[in-house]
Amino acid sequence: MRRRLLLVAALLGGCATVPPPSALPMLRLPPAALGSARFALSQRLTVTRLDQPDAAPQRVEVQLQLDASALLLAGFAFGQRVLLMQWDGKDLNVQRHPMLPAEVDTDRMLRDLCLTFWPAEAVRAALPEGWRWVVTATGQELQQGGQARLVVSRPGANIVEIVNPAEGYRLLIESQPQEGA
Template structure:
């Protein structure tokens, strides 16, 4: 079966569709852990996570293309490893050429996310074009959401948690949470840290994180789904 077009299955494209359509209030829903499902559809249970892999030396990051059918997996590090953070984020979305050719827009409104994390709890609230569109609370085993009624069901809190944690959780915690068939390569260049999730020598997720005293800039590229997030945050 052929996969859906990249623009439709991408987290960023769905948020954009919501922001352009407008919102008329939020509804609240709570979700508890479901029985086991395929890894790409749910957060893995913490007790099922694999042992830590030994550290690796910095390596050159590959640039070979990813097959269109290879979606970025959904995973999450342990909530107990969450850093203590309070962030006011401005998120800019850029679509790759293959996403543009599938119908993704060339320009996207800036999104704002207020995020608070500490060991045991992650909370995030999103606004777009001045409207509240989404709020998430995650304690490691349960996700609670307040969602606009116009927010498509395909927009998943698990994917936001994955992207956020991939860039900001401790490296070894991320390494323990990734699928068995993937590797995490980490390198540093001055004040910049680079994290790359690799499968079969091809990049799946790549985060470039630059931190200063009061601000951080994260560029997170999702190759299979065809988008890049530029996230500027004040601490």
């Protein structure tokens, strides 16, 4: 079981063998910045390490609910919940499976969620000096010194791809609206 959960570590938090998370700014944008936007999604996350392009990608299922009051994310692997994350704009509460490795970094996950779902204006306002959030023809780029450090693209209606060379991963997010949402 521990071995299987180690595989999930790369999915939910990026790779542990890449530069430290401080390489990119951490964002904890308040859900209130979403305005009237609401999301209730079933997602399949597929992570590929950039330093091992021939390695098999890792996959995990996620349920995400997000609106102006809170973010709720539940991660599932091998038929059981391995992570529950709640963010209300003030407190990030996390429940982890006891065998889920410490490398699963919920701060990075929250940052990637903010870059994916929050309005560009809210992201720009939260970035430290020297960083820019630039809208491109295919998505957005987090830039430092004019260089793209993280790229978010939307190759399909329900697909988001995050390429993060700074932390060494490519994340493909395939989403489907939850029934009744």
